[in-house]
Amino acid sequence: MNKKIFIIGAGRFGSAFYKIFKDKGLNVFISDKIKKNKFSLSDFNALVNSSDIILLCVPAEAVRSVAYKIKPFLKLSTIVVSTSKGLEEGSGKRMDEVLAEEFSKKQPIVYLGGPMLSEEIKNKLGGRGIATSTSVNAFKQLRQIFVGTGIEIEYSNKVSAVVMVGVLKNVYALGFGICRALNLGDNFYGWYVQQAIKEMAIILNLTTGKKEIVYGLAGMGDFVSTAYSKYSRNSSCGLEIIKTGKCSLKGEGYISLPEVFKVTRKDVKKLPILNKIYSVVIKQNEKVNSFKTLLVIK
Secondary structure (H helix, E strand, O other): OOOEEEEEOOOHHHHHHHHHHHHHOOEEEEEOOOOOOOOOHHHHHHHHHHOOEEEEOOOHHHHHHHHHHHHHHOOOOOEEEEOOOOOOOOOOOOHHHHHHHHOOOOOOEEEEEOOOOHHHHHOOOOEEEEEEOOOHHHHHHHHHHHOOOOEEEEEEOOHHHHHHHHHHHHHHHHHHHHHHHOOOOHHHHHHHHHHHHHHHHHHHHHHOOOHHHHHOHHHHHHHHHHHHOOOOHHHHHHHHHHHHOOOOOOOHHHHHHHHHHHHHHHHHHHOHHHHHHHHHHHHOOOOHHHHHHHHOOO
């Protein structure tokens, strides 16, 4: 395989992918606007134009601007891969909606989900992800570059649902971090996990009509790994909020929370955990220990 791979975004996720692809001997490049591996504008545009696969490893708030910058140089044969699991701030749009607005309908786009923690990828512990796309051919080409890296990729054609559940698992992982900071106990954590899955199914049905996606790798699988992992920025944000009253490293769950709340406002009575997370994190007018009252049967 002699495909050229260009990773835009040298954060934890982009760097992890760069390492495993480099170790495999693939023709891979990485760029970031802050770090030392920054190309000149002309070199950057040339890489966009000559790459077979481009991975957008940037947070949700940067996806539209990056897409806008690269699209004049993007070939229609190039596969664009989005790893973001957030909603666009302000518009509340999913990443599949954002990229559909920025790119040609003929552009093959794949969205990555599932439990793939960057630190474990770097440490060659492997992972199992899910790639969703309307193009089966794009999925097959993407899966091929992961062969031999320890990461297995499954396919789904339920694009909107897979993308949306990736957002939701981050929001509920933030809430799980709050529970852990309050030392609410394993019995409560068990209840929280099943209730979070139930609420995510309600929201998925409301937004995409595909609630069954929550029970698979993109939903339950990714949620459990994100909620329990010491590497999770979203879960750690919940811990930090309880300990310090603020979150210094705002993950995509934190940023997407207000947008998710807007979408579900009419159904908030069916979503007690989401309502509690929003009250503690955004409104900051809720007594954090009231999380325990979620167990009370009314």
